[in-house]
Amino acid sequence: MLDPGINADRLRSRLERLAAVGADPDHGRQDPGRPHGVSRFPYSAAHAEAMRLVAAWMVEAGLEAGSDEFGDLVGLRAGEEGWPAIILASHLDTVPHGGIFDGALGVLAGVEAAQALREAGCRLRHPLAVIGFADEEGHAFNRGTLASRMLVGDVPREQFPAIKGYDGRTLAEVLAAFDPGLPRARCPALAGAYLELHVEQGPVLASSGRRVAAVTGITGMARTAVTLEGEANHAGTTPMAARKDALVAAAEVVLAVRAAADAAGPPAVGTVGRLTIGPGATNIVPGRAELTVEFRTPDGDLLTDLCARCEADIGRVAAERGLTSQVAPWDRKDPVPLDEGIRQAIAGAIVAAGCESFAMPSGAGHDAMILAPHVAAGMIFVASVGGISHSPREWTAWEDAALGAEVVLRTVLALDARGPLPARRLPLAYGD
Numbered sequence: 001m002l003d004p005g006i007n008a009d010r011l012r013s014r015l016e017r018l019a020a021v022g023a024d025p026d027h028g029r030q031d032p033g034r035p036h037g038v039s040r041f042p043y044s045a046a047h048a049e050a051m052r053l054v055a056a057w058m059v060e061a062g063l064e065a066g067s068d069e070f071g072d073l074v075g076l077r078a079g080e081e082g083w084p085a086i087i088l089a090s091h092l093d094t095v096p097h098g099g100i101f102d103g104a105l106g107v108l109a110g111v112e113a114a115q116a117l118r119e120a121g122c123r124l125r126h127p128l129a130v131i132g133f134a135d136e137e138g139h140a141f142n143r144g145t146l147a148s149r150m151l152v153g154d155v156p157r158e159q160f161p162a163i164k165g166y167d168g169r170t171l172a173e174v175l176a177a178f179d180p181g182l183p184r185a186r187c188p189a190l191a192g193a194y195l196e197l198h199v200e201q202g203p204v205l206a207s208s209g210r211r212v213a214a215v216t217g218i219t220g221m222a223r224t225a226v227t228l229e230g231e232a233n234h235a236g237t238t239p240m241a242a243r244k245d246a247l248v249a250a251a252e253v254v255l256a257v258r259a260a261a262d263a264a265g266p267p268a269v270g271t272v273g274r275l276t277i278g279p280g281a282t283n284i285v286p287g288r289a290e291l292t293v294e295f296r297t298p299d300g301d302l303l304t305d306l307c308a309r310c311e312a313d314i315g316r317v318a319a320e321r322g323l324t325s326q327v328a329p330w331d332r333k334d335p336v337p338l339d340e341g342i343r344q345a346i347a348g349a350i351v352a353a354g355c356e357s358f359a360m361p362s363g364a365g366h367d368a369m370i371l372a373p374h375v376a377a378g379m380i381f382v383a384s385v386g387g388i389s390h391s392p393r394e395w396t397a398w399e400d401a402a403l404g405a406e407v408v409l410r411t412v413l414a415l416d417a418r419g420p421l422p423a424r425r426l427p428l429a430y431g432d
Contacts, residue, residue, distance in 0.1 A: 006113070011402055197407070211400050228317075235284055
């Protein structure tokens with residue numbers, strides 16, 4: 001048996017090919033040789049194309065590939081023993097005009113690790129699963145990590161007909177219509193470890209001169225949708241004092257969100273990422289505004305306080321401006337610590353790869369936070385150049401992408417060498 005190793009050129013080639021699926025040809029051009037931004041939304045034609053492309057690579061890597069009823073891509077390889085599976089996962093969807101590494105690197109690194117094992121003739125005693133989740137970013141339904149939450153029942157099936165996307169279709173309708181043309185597959189029910197590689201999406205590693213880190217835990221987050229109703233009226237004849245301008249009220253809410261996060265202090269953050277107004281004409285006072293609000297902090301109590309303060313600010317602004325307001329129920333995910341035993345295995349793999357051991361928390365949400373309550377979970381970060389992500393300017397050095405995949409491979413081998421991992425039964429929410 002050969003010593004398994006990552007093929008860095010193959011990993012790069014696949015990342016570049018996947019980046020062409022859903023690419024923005026005229027948005028965010030980078031330096032020569034760098035791809036454009038990517039807009040690959042969940043359950044879209046581009047998403048289905050990406051699944052078929054990666055499924056073919058999974059088969060090449062010795063995995064049986066298919067899709068589950070939630071639109072997740074699943075690749076499976078049996079183990080030598082009847083032990084619980086080691087799951088390698090991330091997501092295939094992107095934000096609008098996103099980068100080529102966010103999500104995609106973790107999925108393709110899992111495929112590359114499986115192929116390295118196959119080419120070396122290395123059989124694991126644990127089964128191996130590689131998963132590409134369908135909807136992590138939350139762009140389509142304003143619910144982050146939606147696919148992994150559906151998988152474990154955090155978003156119950158009976159809610160699907162009531163969850164409406166930005167295109168007007170319900171989640172139930174979207175799932176019923178989505179067909180990537182792959183065989184049916186399911187995530188293993190018995191799991192021993194969950195491992196996710198991701199770009200950091202922040203500046204900590206790059207600014208410190210480090211390339212890779214083990215993640216200690218994931219920040220908490222809460223998001224909601226806000227509607228402000230005023231009165232649309234003629235922009236030329238309506239006096240300023242008589243206006244019920246929904247956009248002015250929305251602007252005050254945006255500033256209130258910023259003030260709340262500033263008052264809380266680092267690492268708390270607050271964001272209004274989407275704002276639409278109606279009727280949306282030059283000569284009409286806006287009568288309606290819809291916006292999203294999101295807070296993130298590793299302090300669960302502070303997250304509760306930020307949400308409450310935001311609702312109070314919205315009510316105050318609406319009353320002062322003579323508007324009505326509606327705040328949707330908060331979609332909340334509490335801070336999640338990751339498994340110390342998995343983190344130690346990652347730390348050992350980092351050292352074995354020739355790097356200094358380093359650990360840090362994640363300020364972004366990931367599918368690992370959804371799986372962590374159900375299985376021992378760990379994450380690996382590689383550096384983001386300039387700390388930029390969710391942008392066409394997102395970049396990670398190719399050698400760092402390969403380093404991350406190498407740490408994944410070494411961690412898998414270390415976990416498999418421990419003997420049978422403690423088995424946890426995932427609360428999979430598949431239909432009968």
